[in-house]
Amino acid sequence: QQQVKQSPQSLIVQKGGISIINCAYENTAFDYFPWYQQFPGKGPALLIAIRPDVSEKKEGRFTISFNKSAKQFSLHIMDSQPGDSATYFCAASRGGSQGNLIFGKGTKLSVKP
Amino acid sequence: ETGVTQSPTHLIKTRGQQVTLRCSSQSGHNTVSWYQQALGQGPQFIFQYYREEENGRGNFPPRFSGLQFPNYSSELNVNALELDDSALYLCASSLKEQGNSPLHFGNGTRLTVT
Numbered sequence: 001q002q003q004v005k006q007s008p009q010s011l012i013v014q015k016g017g018i019s020i021i022n023c024a025y026e027n028t029a030f031d032y033f034p035w036y037q038q039f040p041g042k043g044p045a046l047l048i049a050i051r052p053d054v055s056e057k058k059e060g061r062f063t064i065s066f067n068k069s070a071k072q073f074s075l076h077i078m079d080s081q082p083g084d085s086a087t088y089f090c091a092a093s094r095g096g097s098q099g100n101l102i103f104g105k106g107t108k109l110s111v112k113p
Numbered sequence: 114e115t116g117v118t119q120s121p122t123h124l125i126k127t128r129g130q131q132v133t134l135r136c137s138s139q140s141g142h143n144t145v146s147w148y149q150q151a152l153g154q155g156p157q158f159i160f161q162y163y164r165e166e167e168n169g170r171g172n173f174p175p176r177f178s179g180l181q182f183p184n185y186s187s188e189l190n191v192n193a194l195e196l197d198d199s200a201l202y203l204c205a206s207s208l209k210e211q212g213n214s215p216l217h218f219g220n221g222t223r224l225t226v227t
Contacts, residue, residue, distance in 0.1 A: 043117070043203050049215065096213070098209060
């Protein structure tokens with residue numbers, strides 16, 4: 001049973017465009033929803049995270065939109081750049097940022113110049 | 114501030130052997146979590162250590178075991194290696210007492226079992 005479902009599996013966006021990655025979760029006890037960015041040969045790095053009492057959080061070009069009733073959240077990357085080309089993972093946990101993260105399967109983003 | 118470091122970076126083992134992977138947590142962090150990332154998949158939680166005790170475990174068999182030392186560094190041990198154990202093993206550290214402290218991942222150890 002996959003508790004966090006992520007789509008699409010891969011995404012190609014032109015430079016300057018908007019990249020959108022979606023995730024859906026099942027467990028209503030989850031209380032922490034981070035997005036991680038991973039480059040080849042590197043470990044995941046935290047991009048941005050949100051808690052369920054907030055519907056949107058923005059940090060620079062990255063925005064999380066959160067829909068508690070639909071049990072969905074998404075990552076928007078504005079003005080996408082070739083340097084954003086990486087694999088993105090959504091995740092969810094109980095117990096906040098200290099909880100055990102359950103990851104989606106990842107989205108490979110390619111930003112074309 | 115020193116980040117999470119893992120050793121070795123790559124390792125090749127034969128089925129049935131045992132392996133030990135090592136992790137030094139980020140300076141100031143007291144909690145270490147281990148994740149397994151198969152090729153093309155998201156990381157899967159193995160277990161977490163806090164104050165040298167196991168503090169949560171994922172759906173992994175007992176042949177996956179760990180240790181945390183007084184300096185908060187950690188080891189992951191895997192016995193009786195199987196081909197499916199081939200993966201990137203990630204260590205992440207955090208500060209338990211800081212409620213919003215996120216996980217900081219190392220770059221992992223790539224284990225290949227032949």
